Each structure stands twice: as C-alpha cells, then as structure tokens.
Amino acid sequence: MKKNCRVRKLSVGISFCLLLFVSACSKRSVEMTPSSSPSQQTRSVSLPDPDHPSPTVEITASPSTINIGSQATLRWKSTDSSSLMIDSGVGNVSEVGSLVISPRESTTYTVTAKGPGGEAVSSTRVTVIVNPKPIMVQTDIDNLQQAIDSGKVQPVFFDYDKATLTHEAKGILQENARIFLQFSNVEIVIEGHCDERGTEEYNLALGDRRAEIARNYLIEIGGDVNQLESLSFGEERPFSSGHDERSWRLNRRVHFTIQR
C-alpha cells in the first residue's frame, strides 16, 4: 500500500511540474492523462499537443508471480500510438494484444508507445520463483544412465531440414517421459542434432528447434519443466560419420543425456 501511495504522489508531483512548465511557456490548455489504476505498477508521462493527442499505454501481467516453467499472460492496450514495442525479447506489437510468456527468471516488461503526440511508457514485472536444484541421487543417475545405454530411453529422428515430430517420434517421447518421471530428481539434457548438409549456423538453430520441440512435447504430456533442459549441438556430434543418407538419417535426431 505504501508503494502505491508513493506512485500516486510521484505522478501528482510530475503532473504539477508539467502544469507549471507548460503554463509558464504558453497559454495552451493542458490536459493531463488520467493516472492509471493504482493497483498497477504504471506511470505515464506525456507532453500535450493540440493536433496530436498524446499516446497512452498500459501493460499488465497475470499472474504477476509464477513458478519457473509456468506461464503468465501479458496484456496491453494503447491509444493514439503509431508504434508499440515491448522489450525483454518481445519486440514490436499491435495496439491491443496479449502474449503468453514463460520467463526463466524474474523479468520487467516495459512497453514503449510512440506516436505523433509523443511517447508513453508502462512497465510490469513478472516474478519467477526458482525452485532449489533437486538433489541428485547417484543410484538414480546410474539407473537412468543404464536406461539410456540399454535403449529403453530412445532418441527420436527427424526428416531432412524439419523440426516436426513424427507419429513414431511422439510414441517414443511418451515412453521416455514415463521413464524420466521415475527419476524426477535427475536433470536431463535434450540434445538437438543435425546432419552435415546445412551450414553450421543454420544447423545450430535447427538443432535448437528440434530440442525445443521435443522438450515442449514432453512438458505437454506431463513432463517436469525443471527436469528438462534443451541444448543444440548442430552438426558437431554426429552418430555416424558417413556422407550418405544412411548416416544423415541417424544424425538428424534428438537424444537424451544426463546433466552432470
């Protein structure tokens, strides 16, 4: 509550200064933007222009606190703006919209609205609760390693230049997910790999997509987000060193290792 009071005082203070400033400069009338709802962590400062109304913008996150791996929704709306940009990796967005996000660490999202009438800014913060790392038990590591080595945990393979899961791949991932849940305190690295035909840059990106798509599917069918990490190796770690389709087929894969 204290914080809210301070925000209000601040915006009143700014309004007052603006009033003084503008009335000292000209006789134009001054219309302040109404201060936004006090429950939001929002401020909005705009300079008046009779021809172009000042843009307004407001962003909220719900819920504002999530566990790592869960999702929150950003919602924003803006008026009188020609461009709207959200930082922290979101980018340009339309005037009104929402986005489901899943940040891995606490993040402040700031939206900047620009228009002929000036600029407006609004921020909201998503707090991410990170669970302490699970304690890995050596026997679990050994048992899971054995499951990987013996082929109980299987890799999944992809078509050339594709990062989509085949029906067969989904079946394998369902079986793998069942095994991973038995060792929920062992962290697993989902490795994305490619054949040698693309360039190194493209393959590192393609391997990332393959690993992420496998990870998202595992989470979708009940996997533990805290247990699963994705990592691309591009074309750096082929199963088979040949230069023909038989080798390439084996190299376009996602396979699973234990995070040590």
Add this chain to the structure above:
Amino acid sequence: MKLPVFIVCSLSCFLVLAEAQQADVAIYPRPREDTKLAVADFIPLTFASQDTQATLEVFNQVLWNDLKFSAFFQMPSKSFYPLKPLRFPRDVSFENWQAPTLDVDFLIFGNLQVDGTQVTVEAYLYDVKTQQQVLGKRYTVSENKLIRRVVHEFADQVVFQLSAGTSRGISRSQIAFTSLKGDSKEIYVMDYDGFNQQTITANGGLNKFPEWSADNSTLAFVSNLPNKSRWELWLQGLKGGRNIIPVSTSYVSSPAISPTSQSIAFSSRSPSKSDPDIYVTDLTGKGWRNLSNHPGIDTSPTWSPTGHQIAFVSDRTGTPQIWMVDADGSNLQRLVTEGGHCDSPNWSPNGRFVAYSWQAPTRWKHDVYVIEVASGKIFQLTSGNGSSENPHWSPDARHIAFQSTRTGSKQIFIMNADGKNVKQITAYGINGSPAWSRYIKLVEQEQDAQKEEEENK
C-alpha cells in the same frame, strides 16, 4: 616479457603518384592489374652470414607473395630481370628495367643485414619512368622471427602508395578461425597468409563463429563449455579480458559486432518462444531489441559498413534465404531470391556486396557467391570439387576468405573477390569459419595517434 622493438625510419618519401593514378574504387569483378611492378631480390648489406641468407630467403619470398596476392600489379617473372644486384639506389640502371621484354613502371629493391638477433632492412620503391623515389624505408627489428612483420608492413606501404590510397593493403591483416582438437573446437588467429597461428581459446568445449570488433581488439564468438548445457556469447579481448553477454536461453549463435563497436547482433531465442530470432544489444548485454520477430529460424546477421543495415538468414519462406533489415527493425526485404539454401552472409567493407554460400536445391554442397546489393546482380565465385562455404571479406574488399573441402578435409582458402588466385592457407587438422580482421593503421598512423594522445595529455 620483453616487447619486440619495431622502428621505422622514413628515409624519404615523395608522393608522385597522386595525380598519375585516379582513385578507382569500382574494382569489381577484376582488380586493376595495369601497373607493372618488379620486385628484385633483396641482398645482404655487407657479408652474407648463414643467418642473413636464411632471413633473406624468407624476406624475398614473403614480399613477392604479399604483392602478388594484393592483386594490384602485373609482376613479370624474375627471370626477365637484369642480373646486376641492387643494394642502393645508385646501383639501378633504369634503362635496363625499361627494356621491351620487361618495361616495368615501378621497381622494389633493397638490402638486409642480420646482426646477432637484430635485423635491419632498407627497402626502396622507385618509379622507373621518372626515376624518382616513391618510398625509402629502414626497418629495425630486435628478433629475427619478426621479419615477416617487416615484409607485411612494407608491402602494405607499397600498396597504399601505388593504389593512390585506394587500399591500405591486407598484408598485416589476420584471420580468426576454428579448428577441431579431438572432440573440442577451439578458436585461433593467424596471419592472412596462414603463418603465425596463435591460440585464442583452449577450454576443451565447442567454440564457434568468431568475428572481429571494428578495432581488431576483440573477438566475439559463442562457446559451449564441457558439461554446461548452454551456449554462451563471449567477447574475448586479444590482449586478455573477457566479457560474457547474458542470454536467457541455452541457444545463442553467430554474433556480429557493429562497425561502431556500440552494439552486437546475434541469433538467440527468448524463453517465451521456440524459434531463433535476430537480436541487437549493446556490448554489455543491455537494451535488447528483436529485429526479426517472426516464426522460423533467423540467424547469421552481418552489418553493413555504415551500421545502418543488417543482412541475415531466415527460413520464413521455407528454406534459409538472405534478408535485409534496417538496424531499427524497419524496411525488411528479401535480398537473394534464388531458392535452395543460403547462409553465412558477409557484407563487404565498401558496402557494395554481400558474399554468401548457396546450396542449389538438388545438391548438398555449397559454393560461394556474391550479390551486388543495389542491382541484385549475382556472381558465382567457386565451383567444382567439395563444398565451399563461410565467405568473409578482406578489409580492402578485394579478397575473400572461405572454407572448402575441395582438397579432402575442411581447410581455409583465400582468393580475389572475382574468384581467381585461390590460395590454401591451412593444411593440418580440420579448420573452418574464417573471419578476416578489419583494417589496421599503418605504423606511422599509429605513431601519429600516439603523439596526438600524448599532446592532449
């Protein structure tokens, strides 16, 4: 550590060429080869000790190679040269060098002496037609092994003079590259001719995509350390110091530092997405901007020399193609419209061209191409055996480094910007991702800058 002494004395220097040769920047696709240059073997100043003889052999060979590869000159075979050894200007009979079989425009000669570990070189460049001296330099170095640096320095001076300032030469430039060491991939730097390899990383992990800062002080690359399940974006100072730019997912790739050294562009993925985009931040990792907010893979950014535009690779149309966007994210447009797979775009330092590798839809091997940005005209630079990829322009925009499997294993090559004069510069191991350094100042310019700095103090 004792620093090597590197002294240059200008004996005299007449800039007689400024009027005779117009600066002709439009060199593509053929470099100007109308200047005929003779490079006489340097000879011992007094007596030829074994050390002097060995050093001379290196000196003469490297000087010839540097000037030949600069692609500015016609260089008649030494077998046509007059036999009389040239130690000093007074030894030159200019009429012999104008004989019809030779008829050179310019002549380089000089002398060299090894004294203990110290080497002294006097090098001359003469205009044969006017019989005037263009360059006269005395170099003294404290260590024999620095002789290659002396040659490169002089060769760049010659290119600078005879190209009327069009090029500052590339002989002192360096090339960063990756090399496989067992399971790991490490980053090295070598002279542009493949000599003098130096280790940059030895962390046992995978290190990829080295790229230089504009002042050559720093290499940006991505690194996956052993047992770490993430890629990291490193800025490694060549004289020590390291900065890691924080990214929020396990994927980051293909960094490129802006020409102003204010920003860095790279491919990464935000936690809320499953596809890589192009991002730009400052060099501390602040102020992230997404330049390619679009589903699909976006990677391999390269800056235009002004820093106003970025070319990058996107597979939003189905296969990886080269696109262009302003550095503020506006004016997105497709640059190459050929189908197949394109990657590794690299913008030429003069801004006219983007080099890239292209894989035709029916093949799996790549070749190196260049597109003229304004006209969209495409030139094929490599063909034939093996896959040729990862083109990277030289600082004078007249040459291109690339990797190729044409001789078996993956090695690094350099060539003229028209695809001619191909030269293999690595031979051992498996090497790739060449990144040619930016322009470096001539020693005089460095000294001037130092003086200025001191005066300002």
